[in-house]
Amino acid sequence: MSTPDHVIVGSSIDWPEEERRQLEALCQQPSHGTVFGLWSDRPGDALTLEDQLRQEWADR
Numbered sequence: 001m002s003t004p005d006h007v008i009v010g011s012s013i014d015w016p017e018e019e020r021r022q023l024e025a026l027c028q029q030p031s032h033g034t035v036f037g038l039w040s041d042r043p044g045d046a047l048t049l050e051d052q053l054r055q056e057w058a059d060r
Contacts, residue, residue, distance in 0.1 A: 015023065042049055 039049070044052075
């Protein structure tokens with residue numbers, strides 16, 4: 001199926017059972033929308049927070 005601006009392509013994949021289970025487990029994880037702003041209550045901006053976390057890791 002296609003429109004003037006887009007072409008829609010589909011395919012069928014035969015996954016091994018273990019890989020299919022792993023993919024299904026990944027799909028059950030929280031989506032971007034549910035975790036967006038998860039650290040919004042932390043003080044400072046993102047770069048400051050990143051520097052602090054990197055320093056913690058370096059100190060280990």
